[in-house]
Amino acid sequence: MYLNHEEDDYNLSLSRFESMLKTNKVFFFDSEEFEEIILYYLDMGKTNLAKKALKLGLEQHPKSTGLKLVQVEMLVYEDKLDAAEKLLNELYAIEPHNEEIYIQRASIYSKRDNHEKAVACLKKALEYTDDHADVYNLMGMEYLFMDDLESAKSCFILCLEEDIADQSALYNVVYCFEFLDQNAAAIDYLKTYIDRNPYSEIAWHQSGRLYYGLKDYENAVRAFEFATYIDETFVGAFMEKGKALERLKRYTEAIESYEQTLALDDPTSYALLRIGKCYEKVGNKVAALKYYNQTVHEDPLLDKGWIAITDFYIRQKNYSKALYYVNKALGIDDQNSSYWKRYATINKALFLFEEAEHGYRKAVEFGDYELDTWLFWVDMMYQMGENDNAILALLQASEYFPEAYEIEYRMAGLYFTLEMEEKGSYHLANALRLNATHYTLLEELFPQVMDLNSIQKALRKYRK
Numbered sequence: 001m002y003l004n005h006e007e008d009d010y011n012l013s014l015s016r017f018e019s020m021l022k023t024n025k026v027f028f029f030d031s032e033e034f035e036e037i038i039l040y041y042l043d044m045g046k047t048n049l050a051k052k053a054l055k056l057g058l059e060q061h062p063k064s065t066g067l068k069l070v071q072v073e074m075l076v077y078e079d080k081l082d083a084a085e086k087l088l089n090e091l092y093a094i095e096p097h098n099e100e101i102y103i104q105r106a107s108i109y110s111k112r113d114n115h116e117k118a119v120a121c122l123k124k125a126l127e128y129t130d131d132h133a134d135v136y137n138l139m140g141m142e143y144l145f146m147d148d149l150e151s152a153k154s155c156f157i158l159c160l161e162e163d164i165a166d167q168s169a170l171y172n173v174v175y176c177f178e179f180l181d182q183n184a185a186a187i188d189y190l191k192t193y194i195d196r197n198p199y200s201e202i203a204w205h206q207s208g209r210l211y212y213g214l215k216d217y218e219n220a221v222r223a224f225e226f227a228t229y230i231d232e233t234f235v236g237a238f239m240e241k242g243k244a245l246e247r248l249k250r251y252t253e254a255i256e257s258y259e260q261t262l263a264l265d266d267p268t269s270y271a272l273l274r275i276g277k278c279y280e281k282v283g284n285k286v287a288a289l290k291y292y293n294q295t296v297h298e299d300p301l302l303d304k305g306w307i308a309i310t311d312f313y314i315r316q317k318n319y320s321k322a323l324y325y326v327n328k329a330l331g332i333d334d335q336n337s338s339y340w341k342r343y344a345t346i347n348k349a350l351f352l353f354e355e356a357e358h359g360y361r362k363a364v365e366f367g368d369y370e371l372d373t374w375l376f377w378v379d380m381m382y383q384m385g386e387n388d389n390a391i392l393a394l395l396q397a398s399e400y401f402p403e404a405y406e407i408e409y410r411m412a413g414l415y416f417t418l419e420m421e422e423k424g425s426y427h428l429a430n431a432l433r434l435n436a437t438h439y440t441l442l443e444e445l446f447p448q449v450m451d452l453n454s455i456q457k458a459l460r461k462y463r464k
Helices: 002-023 031-043 047-060 065-077 081-094 099-111 115-126 132-145 149-162 167-179 183-196 201-213 217-230 235-247 251-264 269-281 285-298 303-315 319-332 337-349 353-365 371-383 387-400 405-417 421-438 440-445 453-463
Strands: none
Touching: 002 031, 002 047, 031 047, 031 065, 047 065, 065 081, 065 099, 081 099, 099 115, 099 132, 115 132, 132 149, 132 167, 149 167, 167 183, 167 201, 183 201, 201 217, 201 235, 217 235, 235 251, 235 269, 251 269, 269 285, 269 303, 285 303, 303 319, 303 337, 319 337, 337 353, 337 371, 353 371, 371 387, 371 405, 387 405, 405 421, 405 440, 421 440, 421 453
């Protein structure tokens, strides 16, 4: 009941102040009322109204230390650091044990990137303040600015010991653990935190995230479930739970978890996409395609949605439709090597070798250096009679895969095709040395050269 009265008084103060501005009448407010009004306007980003309230407040209470500290905060906010420091020095002479003076001085040092001195001021503030949690939180942030994650972590833990409900400190302490690659230690810390505060949905959710990162999906699901029991509208926990269930191949349960996010909030393309993938995993192709289509309808610029439909039709061997959808994805991101590889694979299946060669070339150009990509690209160029370009591509590939017999057999076949027997023999010898049992690769790709004496002689030698 007291809190309700306090809130009513606060709202009344704001109403009276705004009425005063409209009517040009002058009402009296005590200095604390002015402080609350000013800080409210600052929080709302209404700087001009905050300045008006400060001016009127100082006119009515010219000796108020609280209002002058708010003035310092406004000066710091506006980067008027010299003026703020001068005013702080005046206040320090009057009230040297006021913790807010040290907090505001720390803010000035922080703005000047002197975070060590900011920490020193905050440590001094701890000697005089009753709100240790807030000061520990501020110290933690200063240590973050200095990339001292261990000290930051310690400060956020101290903050939570003082104020267990400080959610920003809870997020920050988990961030520090993760940044320091201490995920298991973070889980242990959260267990002790949950013992003290078992109904913290944030702590359960963060535990789930950490378990997921450690690939402990069973415990991740359990943690996310507790988060959703505490807060039945926690969309993020339902989403993360769905991801963990997918990892456990519990696709039907994952669908239920993702669908819960759709019931709680506007549909997201990510949730729709995951539901589609889960339905495809359980063999419900109709439902899968329905959700894939909803995904791209919800977000036409989500390339992953178009790729999901592309892959769906590739698996159905419906390459004409797959080609249509992969082109949609490339229209959004034409520098994605995996999309170009799909484009090439689809065109290869449609016997469109020129388009397939273009796709493999683009895939390599944008960073796909997998051996099979090089080989498919070379095979397409050979099909098109571009033997010289195929050899150049193989020479490039050999820099990444110097011991790949697949490259050497192709080099041999191409050189023999170009009647360059000396080079052909050299690469055939390399290929046989690397893997003689796969000499049939030469026969499969280049049957027209198999009768050459140099080839038969080399094969007889290795058969022995």
